[in-house]
Amino acid sequence: MTETSTATTGEELHEYPMRRGCPYHPPTEYTELAEEGPLSQVRLYDGRTAWLVTQHKETREMFADAKLFSSDHDNPAFPILAEREKNFPEFTQELFGLDGEPHKSRRRMLLPRFTAKQVEKLRPMIQSVADELIDELLRHEGPVDLVSVLGRPLPSRVICKMLGISYEEHELFEVHAQGIMQAPDLEKAVEAGRELLDYLVKVVQAKQTNLGDDLLSTLITERLNTGELTSIEVSKLMVALLIGGQETTTSMIGLGTLTLLEHPDQLAMLREDPELLPGAVEELMRFLSIADLTTLRVATTDVEVAGQVIKEGDGVILSTAAANRDPGAFEDPDAFDIRRSTQGHLAFGHGPHRCLGENLARAELEILFGTLFKRIPTLRLAVPMDQVSMKVGMTLEGLHDLPVTW
Numbered sequence: 001m002t003e004t005s006t007a008t009t010g011e012e013l014h015e016y017p018m019r020r021g022c023p024y025h026p027p028t029e030y031t032e033l034a035e036e037g038p039l040s041q042v043r044l045y046d047g048r049t050a051w052l053v054t055q056h057k058e059t060r061e062m063f064a065d066a067k068l069f070s071s072d073h074d075n076p077a078f079p080i081l082a083e084r085e086k087n088f089p090e091f092t093q094e095l096f097g098l099d100g101e102p103h104k105s106r107r108r109m110l111l112p113r114f115t116a117k118q119v120e121k122l123r124p125m126i127q128s129v130a131d132e133l134i135d136e137l138l139r140h141e142g143p144v145d146l147v148s149v150l151g152r153p154l155p156s157r158v159i160c161k162m163l164g165i166s167y168e169e170h171e172l173f174e175v176h177a178q179g180i181m182q183a184p185d186l187e188k189a190v191e192a193g194r195e196l197l198d199y200l201v202k203v204v205q206a207k208q209t210n211l212g213d214d215l216l217s218t219l220i221t222e223r224l225n226t227g228e229l230t231s232i233e234v235s236k237l238m239v240a241l242l243i244g245g246q247e248t249t250t251s252m253i254g255l256g257t258l259t260l261l262e263h264p265d266q267l268a269m270l271r272e273d274p275e276l277l278p279g280a281v282e283e284l285m286r287f288l289s290i291a292d293l294t295t296l297r298v299a300t301t302d303v304e305v306a307g308q309v310i311k312e313g314d315g316v317i318l319s320t321a322a323a324n325r326d327p328g329a330f331e332d333p334d335a336f337d338i339r340r341s342t343q344g345h346l347a348f349g350h351g352p353h354r355c356l357g358e359n360l361a362r363a364e365l366e367i368l369f370g371t372l373f374k375r376i377p378t379l380r381l382a383v384p385m386d387q388v389s390m391k392v393g394m395t396l397e398g399l400h401d402l403p404v405t406w
């Protein structure tokens, strides 16, 4: 049964977010709502309503129009999905929560390090991190939790190396990123965010006397030393990278491994032909759409979309999971098929806020999955599928842990 509540009009509204029944399939309510039309009103936890967009065409167009659909987290009308997300403005303003020129100028400061060409140069470093972690995994005897031995450390070690921060700090990164994204309540999330910011300001100060050829050194010489940014602003940019890149990649590693293990025919094809790896990662991105609950907007003016009038100040939820399973955009969308064309999938968003780290994410996932299934061909789940514990009520779709053996 679907949870609903009664709107002031007497109309029954679905409560949002809805839950996934299976870790890799979107909530079934998305399909029901999409059949009624591209836009549906839903009820948020705080009683407000918002528009849930479920079809690919409208989602893509609305992503692209940042003037009509703003990301301004400071706008009191900006939709929030849970109490603990109220702290997000303070820590995410630097990129996710900005519009227009201020957003563009911040994005430009990071972009040169995240182009496909630059990320290509990072592949040997990412490969050596993946090799080390798999060596560590193989030192265990039997069931291990893949999320904690590979999923968490891989992205944090990689981003530490990119930033030029010592490897010893990586645990702090993982703990704080989890603290912000997964805290049970607002107070804990705010505390984790403050601690992280205090700590990063000290990292920036230490780096000033130890500059190198890394991202943080570039930010210091080109932005901090020129007076363009303060050390707190530099730290907030690092927080944005952490929030954007840590839990997302961890989720993709856990859920991606599970999906491949649960589709042995697809995994066998991938093993036979490693050239299928980039397509397989792209299909995992589409199929899993783990950042489904993160792409929120607020309407800046009254506007009509697909016959519905969205009022200024209305919250909008651009569901990447629903759009990526739209049969109008992808044939047989609920099938996991690593050979399909995934062109136009929206798992990394679209438009001005499109994922800054998409090339890095692809490289990390291609290297990790390629190496994991080559080095451990007998990898399998250590518990029945129905005992795999999914995260519920969190900002990103993912797994608490993934017990595996070989």
Ligand code: HEM
Residues within 6 Å of the ligand: 071, 095, 096, 097, 107, 159, 240, 241, 242, 244, 245, 246, 248, 249, 252, 290, 291, 294, 295, 296, 320, 346, 347, 348, 349, 350, 352, 353, 354, 355, 356, 357, 358, 360, 361
């Ligand atoms: C692994 C899977 C990943 C997924 C599914 C993902 C998804 C997304 C999505 C959907 C957005 C758009 C948000 C919006 O429109 O409001 C986004 C933005 C962003 N992502 Fe990712 N991301 C991933 C990995 C990464 C990585 C590895 C990094 C960097 C280390 C990163 C950094 C960012 C940043 C900084 C933004 C904000 C861009 C802006 O506002 O201009 N992401 N991501």
